[in-house]
Structure formats: structure tokens, C-alpha cells
Amino acid sequence: MTGRDLEGGFDAGGGITKLRVLNEIRRREAVARVDISTATGLSRGTVTAVTADLISEGLVIELEASEEAAAPSQRGRPRVLLALNPDALRVVGVKVAPDTIAVSITNFVGDVVARHDTSVQVKLREPEEVARLVQEGVDHALATAGLTLAQTAGIGIGVPGFIDHATGLCRWSPVFGEPDIPFGQMMAKRLGRPVLLDNDANLVALAEQWFGPRRAESDFLVVTVEHGVGMGLVLDHRLYRGALRVASEFGHTKIQQGGALCRCGQRGCIEAYVAEYALVREAGAFMPACDISDPQATRLALDALAALAEARDPVALEIYRRAGTILGIGLANLINILNPPLIVLSGRAMRTSHLFWDAIMAALKANAVGGERDLPRIEIHPWGDDVWARGAAALVLDRLYQLPQNGS
Amino acid sequence: MTGRDLEGGFDAGGGITKLRVLNEIRRREAVARVDISTATGLSRGTVTAVTADLISEGLVIELEASEEAAAPSQRGRPRVLLALNPDALRVVGVKVAPDTIAVSITNFVGDVVARHDTSVQVKLREPEEVARLVQEGVDHALATAGLTLAQTAGIGIGVPGFIDHATGLCRWSPVFGEPDIPFGQMMAKRLGRPVLLDNDANLVALAEQWFGPRRAESDFLVVTVEHGVGMGLVLDHRLYRGALRVASEFGHTKIQQGGALCRCGQRGCIEAYVAEYALVREAGAFMPACDISDPQATRLALDALAALAEARDPVALEIYRRAGTILGIGLANLINILNPPLIVLSGRAMRTSHLFWDAIMAALKANAVGGERDLPRIEIHPWGDDVWARGAAALVLDRLYQLPQNGS
Numbered sequence: 060m061t062g063r064d065l066e067g068g069f070d071a072g073g074g075i076t077k078l079r080v081l082n083e084i085r086r087r088e089a090v091a092r093v094d095i096s097t098a099t100g101l102s103r104g105t106v107t108a109v110t111a112d113l114i115s116e117g118l119v120i121e122l123e124a125s126e127e128a129a130a131p132s133q134r135g136r137p138r139v140l141l142a143l144n145p146d147a148l149r150v151v152g153v154k155v156a157p158d159t160i161a162v163s164i165t166n167f168v169g170d171v172v173a174r175h176d177t178s179v180q181v182k183l184r185e186p187e188e189v190a191r192l193v194q195e196g197v198d199h200a201l202a203t204a205g206l207t208l209a210q211t212a213g214i215g216i217g218v219p220g221f222i223d224h225a226t227g228l229c230r231w232s233p234v235f236g237e238p239d240i241p242f243g244q245m246m247a248k249r250l251g252r253p254v255l256l257d258n259d260a261n262l263v264a265l266a267e268q269w270f271g272p273r274r275a276e277s278d279f280l281v282v283t284v285e286h287g288v289g290m291g292l293v294l295d296h297r298l299y300r301g302a303l304r305v306a307s308e309f310g311h312t313k314i315q316q317g318g319a320l321c322r323c324g325q326r327g328c329i330e331a332y333v334a335e336y337a338l339v340r341e342a343g344a345f346m347p348a349c350d351i352s353d354p355q356a357t358r359l360a361l362d363a364l365a366a367l368a369e370a371r372d373p374v375a376l377e378i379y380r381r382a383g384t385i386l387g388i389g390l391a392n393l394i395n396i397l398n399p400p401l402i403v404l405s406g407r408a409m410r411t412s413h414l415f416w417d418a419i420m421a422a423l424k425a426n427a428v429g430g431e432r433d434l435p436r437i438e439i440h441p442w443g444d445d446v447w448a449r450g451a452a453a454l455v456l457d458r459l460y461q462l463p464q465n466g467s
Numbered sequence: 468m469t470g471r472d473l474e475g476g477f478d479a480g481g482g483i484t485k486l487r488v489l490n491e492i493r494r495r496e497a498v499a500r501v502d503i504s505t506a507t508g509l510s511r512g513t514v515t516a517v518t519a520d521l522i523s524e525g526l527v528i529e530l531e532a533s534e535e536a537a538a539p540s541q542r543g544r545p546r547v548l549l550a551l552n553p554d555a556l557r558v559v560g561v562k563v564a565p566d567t568i569a570v571s572i573t574n575f576v577g578d579v580v581a582r583h584d585t586s587v588q589v590k591l592r593e594p595e596e597v598a599r600l601v602q603e604g605v606d607h608a609l610a611t612a613g614l615t616l617a618q619t620a621g622i623g624i625g626v627p628g629f630i631d632h633a634t635g636l637c638r639w640s641p642v643f644g645e646p647d648i649p650f651g652q653m654m655a656k657r658l659g660r661p662v663l664l665d666n667d668a669n670l671v672a673l674a675e676q677w678f679g680p681r682r683a684e685s686d687f688l689v690v691t692v693e694h695g696v697g698m699g700l701v702l703d704h705r706l707y708r709g710a711l712r713v714a715s716e717f718g719h720t721k722i723q724q725g726g727a728l729c730r731c732g733q734r735g736c737i738e739a740y741v742a743e744y745a746l747v748r749e750a751g752a753f754m755p756a757c758d759i760s761d762p763q764a765t766r767l768a769l770d771a772l773a774a775l776a777e778a779r780d781p782v783a784l785e786i787y788r789r790a791g792t793i794l795g796i797g798l799a800n801l802i803n804i805l806n807p808p809l810i811v812l813s814g815r816a817m818r819t820s821h822l823f824w825d826a827i828m829a830a831l832k833a834n835a836v837g838g839e840r841d842l843p844r845i846e847i848h849p850w851g852d853d854v855w856a857r858g859a860a861a862l863v864l865d866r867l868y869q870l871p872q873n874g875s
């Protein structure tokens with residue numbers, strides 16, 4: 060397969076101009092040709108020709124125009140809106156979490172069409188065995204979708220930790236016992252196809268950028284709270300990966316000298332106060348002890364802690380309050396350094412965001428320069444298992460849009 | 468005057484191509500035509516034509532070729548190297564510091580050709596009076612250089628604090644008693660010419676980018692320690708100012724919850740441990756009390772503290788050691804978030820960098836993800852009063868290079 064995949068790119072002919080139009084349609088979700096022309100500066104004739112090609116190639120479809128979409132200036136003739144064709148391609152997305160290997164098949168607009176989850180304590184397995192389990196999960200998910208791997212556009216994999224996206228190397232990850240696991244290469248060899256690997260929080264940022272409600276924003280920052288605390292940074296419509304390709308380890312910035320011990324071995328990391336394991340660890344002072352190296356036990360203990368807090372137990376509430384304060388101080392530091400217009404909070408912990416929210420906002424006001432006046436918008440985005448899958452899909456699509464195109 | 472100033476741009480004719488060549492010469496300091504061609508991808512014929520124009524316009528000069536520069540392939544004919552003509556233009560640079568108004572006249576390569584300093588406790592004066600003192604300083608410096616304001620390319624002003632570069636508004640600055648001083652407008656009105664205003668640490672980053680030994684680097688970060696702790700961030704050859712235009716307040720990131728009180732009114736800021744006033748304040752435990760709102764007294768007390776530390780006084784050494792540790796933790800946070808390949812330390816405090824260095828490096832190793840292995844290069848760049856002047860010049864030149872050009 061040479062078109063519309065990581066080996067062939069979109070193979071669209073027309074190159075850069077076509078990608079610009081495709082990108083405009085993607086960002087706006089549903090858009091009239093005239094608005095593409097206005098937004099891109101391309102002539103209406105060019106837009107008409109390019110969109111005709113995109114439609115004939117099956118990448119774009121015309122939506123039935125609604126009454127509301129009819130522009131009065133066009134004398135009642137309803138405006139036809141263009142959108143991406145959801146069925147134009149399929150992407151395989153994988154998330155390797157401490158207790159799950161989740162595989163999904165996603166379409167061109169980020170909807171999950173098939174998925175397969177494997178419960179496993181990843182850290183107890185050898186990396187090669189983890190790779191085998193990922194391969195099995197991919198096979199299962201493809202079978203459910205009635206596809207072969209060759210019929211997909213590519214495979215995107217998210218792994219927590221310090222991941223070198225360019226080489227697919229896991230420099231350090233809480234899911235592997237050892238550093239420097241070449242997991243991208245291992246998977247590419249097993250699957251016989253190119254594989255893209257990235258930090259899991261970067262995937263969430265890509266999911267926001269490609270499919271999120273703020274996809275049209277040029278600059279924003281995503282912070283995820285779950286097993287760990289991650290961050291993805293979008294500057295000028297591009298995910299920023301840092302000059303040394305392992306950027307945005309926000310969870311390991313320090314807000315307390317000699318503070319709480321983190322899984323990374325250092326002290327005072329935000330993660331050591333805010334991640335799920337940190338809440339459960341602190342709750343050990345008054346709840347039954349829990350082995351926080353066991354992800355499932357950690358999740359059960361966290362559910363119990365959340366239930367106590369929902370019942371207004373003051374000690375449980377205080378645990379959430381402190382986590383919110385520390386997270387707020389960390390976010391204020393990000394604001395002071397980067398001054399983003401929008402911060403999106405995401406990750407499983409945001410399901411209980413109401414337990415953190417007041418403490419986060421109070422800490423932001425007390426610690427961001429300019430105080431309350433100059434705060435960026437802080438949004439909590441709806442969270443579901445599909446976010447990671449969408450991110451893995453976006454990782455592949457993002458690369459597809461960048462591959463050299465035929466023509467120009 | 469309509470050419471080579473903030474109203475007319477370079478007025479170079481040839482537009483973008485000419486600027487690309489000019490920029491290449493600037494970054495390389497002295498470069499042969501053939502190397503410009505290789506670096507820019509422009510044909511040798513184009514480079515020859517464009518450089519001929521630049522020479523005839525007086526922006527570029529030919530250097531006498533040295534023996535070493537002769538390329539063997541050219542059969543002994545010495546290669547002619549091109550460089551910026553230092554005398555092509557003059558820029559006015561101003562730094563408003565708590566105790567000084569420093570004005571300099573700088574040439575096209577950042578050399579200071581005239582300067583005038585006014586000692587004054589800026590905070591005790593009304594903003595309009597500060598503006599008048601700046602105007603007087605500019606007049607003095609111009610007289611020394613034998614120039615009129617109209618013969619300069621423009622005026623760049625650096626002010627500490629939260630400065631909106633786009634509007635010239637000082638949102639908060641330690642040198643003014645009140646927020647929201649439209650100092651850029653005030654100066655433009657007084658001087659009758661466009662004025663560019665920016666945060667003083669951004670000026671140091673621009674000075675590094677334009678005239679520093681690392682000017683060819685695409686990505687780096689400058690941290691300044693002086694009255695305060697500032698930061699400038701260069702990404703992809705551009706100063707990053709943040710989406711809300713007041714970025715990089717690194718000095719006010721927090722590394723200690725409920726920590727030391729900062730001049731900004733918040734607690735636990737890096738600045739509250741590392742800035743000159745913070746060292747003197749801590750030394751108050753064993754040295755004669757010093758009014759840290761008086762910049763001159765602060766500087767004298769700091770000299771006394773440094774002398775004690777140089778004499779290996781253990782308490783004085785400990786004050787520097789702690790400051791180094793806190794600065795190192797802050798730098799590690801920057802590395803964890805942005806992962807820059809190079810950090811440049813600058814500012815007056817770096818004159819005594821040997822008193823901080825070991826503590827900085829120990830804290831970096833203990834707090835950066837990846838520890839010692841993945842640290843960026845950390846360089847202390849020679850520091851002198853000319854750095855700020857060069858930065859103000861770079862602020863003007865940076866804008867000149869961006870102004871729309873005739874032709875293209």
C-alpha cells in the first residue's frame with residue numbers, strides 16, 4: 060500500500076495546496092468553499108478545483124446543507140458544507156498503561172470503530188512480552204473491524220515517561236523496569252509496518268488539537284492527571300517536542316525542596332503530590348494500606364477515597380485540597396514561564412475535578428503573575444477512554460499531513 | 468528619514484532575499500559568498516547580485532582576506548569574506564534599572580559608540596519625570612556621538628517586570644510604583660519617533676541572539692540574575708514572547724509553598740531566594756541591616772557579602788550555596804518543561820558565579836529528568852554593561868529585519 064499511509068503519505072497530488080485545504084476543513088469540521096477561500100487566501104477557483112479532487116479521492120464529502128446554513132446573499136440557494144469523510148482511512152492506536160494495553164481502530168475523524176483491551180501488569184513482563192501482547196491486541200482489534208493491517212494508515216503508540224518520538228526509544232517509563240527500551244523498533248519489526256511512538260500526554264494534546272473543541276486554537280497547553288501528571292504543549296498549531304525531543308515533563312517539575320518522593324526517584328515533583336498513586340499513598344494514614352505498585356489496587360483505593368470525599372469526609376477532602384493546591388502552583392509556574400491563552404485539564408482524575416477545582420483556582424490566583432486578572436482560560440475537557448485512542452490516531456494523521464507530497 | 472529606521476525598514480529593495488543574505492552574514496560574522504549560497508540555497512549568481520547591492524548600499528563590507536581564508540580549490544586566489552558594515556546605522560538603547568537610567572548609542576554590530584548613565588532612584592520619581600530623565604540621557608548620548616535622533620534607526624528600551632512589548636505598556640515593574648504605565652507611548656510622544664519597549668531579560672536574550680557567541684543556535688534560553696531573576700526564550704531563531712505577550716517570568720515561578728516573600732507580593736518565587744536583594748536580605752542575620760529598597764545600599768552590602776564569601780566565611784558561603792541550589796532547582800524545572808539544548812546564564816550576579824556554580828550543578832543533577840546524562844549545555848557568558856545596550860540595539864534591528872520591504 061503506497062497511498063494514505065506512513066509509507067506513502069496522502070499521495071494526493073496537488074501537494075501543499077491540497078493539504079492546506081484539507082487542514083482548513085478539518086479545523087472547521089464543516090465549512091463552505093467560500094469560507095475556505097477566505098481563510099486560506101486561495102482563489103475560489105483553486106478551492107473549487109482542489110475540493111473536487113479531494114471529493115473524488117474520497118477524503119472529503121459534501122454534507123446536505125441545512126436551512127440555517129443557507130446564506131441570504133445566495134438568493135436562497137443553500138450553501139453546501141464540506142467535511143472530512145470519516146471512512147477515508149483507518150488508524151491503529153495503542154496505549155500502554157501500567158495495568159492495560161488498550162488498542163483501538165479509529166477513523167479519519169477520530170471515532171473509535173473497534174477496540175480491544177488487555178488487563179496486564181505491564182511492569183512485571185519483559186519488554187518483548189509486552190510487545191507480543193500489543194501485537195495480539197492489534198490483531199484482535201483488526202479482526203473486530205474486519206480489516207488487515209495493510210488496510211490501515213499506520214500505527215500510533217502512546218507510552219508514559221520520557222519518550223524519544225524521533226527514534227521510538229523509551230528512555231524512561233514507569234511501565235518498563237529498565238531504561239532505554241527501543242519499543243518503537245520492536246513493534247515495527249513485529250508488525251512489519253512503520254510505528255510512531257510518543258509520550259502519552261503528547262497524544263492527549265494531539266487529540267485535543269485534531270479532534271477537540273479547541274482544535275482551531277493556535278496555542279494551548281494540555282495537562283493530564285492520571286497514573287502520572289503529563290503535559291503537551293501546542294505552539295503555533297504544532298506540538299512542541301523540545302529541542303532534545305523529550306520535552307514537557309511537567310509532572311517532574313519541583314515545587315518543594317526535599318519534598319515528597321516521586322516514582323522517578325527524585326523529591327518534590329508535582330506528580331508525587333497529585334498523581335493517583337500520590338493520593339492513595341497519603342490516604343494510607345487513615346485507610347487500609349494499599350500496594351501502589353499494583354495499579355488495580357491503587358484504582359480501588361482511589362475509588363474509596365473519592366467516595367469518602369464525596370461524603371464530605373474532612374480528611375479525604377483535605378487530601379484532594381492539597382493536591383489541587385500543588386497542581387495550581389505548578390500550573391501557575393507554567394503560566395509564568397509560557398503565558399498560554401488556554402490550559403486544558405484532562406486525564407482520568409478530572410472525573411473528580413470538582414474535588415480539586417477550588418484549590419486549583421485559589422493557588423493559581425495566589426501564584427500566577429498578574430494574579431486573577433491575567434489568568435488564561437482553564438478548561439476541563441470531558442474525559443473518556445477514547446481520548447487516548449484519538450491521540451494515537453492524531454499522531455499518525457499528523458505525520459501523514461507532513462510527509463512530502465507528490466506535486467506541489 | 469524613511470530608510471533604515473523603524474518607520475521605513477531597511478528600504479533595501481530586493482526584500483526577503485536580501486534580508487536572508489543579510490541575516491546569514493550577521494550570524495556568521497564573516498562569510499564567503501559561496502558559503503552564503505550553500506547555507507541559503509540561493510544560486511551563486513543571486514548571492515553575487517544581492518551582495519553587490521548590499522555593499523553599494525553600505526550595509527555590508529568586504530574584509531581583507533587572510534592567508535588562512537584562502538581555499539585551495541581556488542588556486543591560491545584568497546577568498547573575500549563579507550561582514551556587516553559596523554557604521555551602516557546607529558541605534559539608541561535605554562535601560563531603566565532601579566538605580567540607573569543607562570543610555571547607549573550602538574552601531575550595526577552592537578558596539579557601543581557613546582553612552583550616558585544617570586544615577587537615580589527611579590521608583591521615587593513620577594513616571595513622567597522618569598521619561599524626562601530618559602529623554603535627557605538620550606540627548607546627552609546623542610551629543611557625545613555627534614548625532615541627531617533622526618540619524619538613528621530607532622530607540623529600544625528595556626524595563627524589568629511584566630512588559631507588553633506590542634503596546635509598550637509596563638503592566639507591572641519594580642521600577643514604577645504603580646501598574647499599567649504606558650511608558651512606550653510616553654517616550655514616543657516625547658521623542659517624536661517610534662519606540663520599542665521590552666522586558667530587560669528579553670533584551671539580554673536578543674543581545675545573545677544577535678551578537679553573542681551562540682548567535683547561530685536556533686534554540687536556547689537565557690536566565691539573568693541581577694536586581695531580579697529574568698528569562699528570555701529563543702525558539703527557532705525567534706524570541707518567544709508568549710501568546711499573551713508577557714511570557715517568561717521565570718523569576719516568579721515558585722519552588723517553595725509558602726516560601727520567602729518576593730517583591731511581587733507572592734511567596735516562594737525563585738527571585739526571593741536568588742536575586743541580589745534576596746542575598747542581602749538573608750545576610751541581615753549577621754551583617755549590618757541594609758535598606759533593600761535602596762539599590763545603592765543593596766549593592767554595597769552585596770559587595771561586602773561577596774568579599775566575606777571570597778574569604779571563605781562559612782555563613783556567607785552558605786548564603787550563596789542556597790541561592791545556587793534554588794536557582795538549580797528552577798533551571799531543572801525549565802529543562803523538564805522545555806528541554807532546551809543550551810542555557811546561558813547572564814546578569815551582574817554571574818560575576819561571582821564561582822560562588823554559586825557547584826550548588827547549581829548539584830541541584831540540576833538531582834532535579835532534572837534524566838539527571839546528569841541529559842543535561843543541556845550550561846554556559847556563563849561574560850557580563851558587562853554593554854550587554855543591555857546591545858539588547859536594546861537588537862530590539863530595534865530585530866524589528867527592522869521584520870518590517871515589510873520594498874520589492875520581494
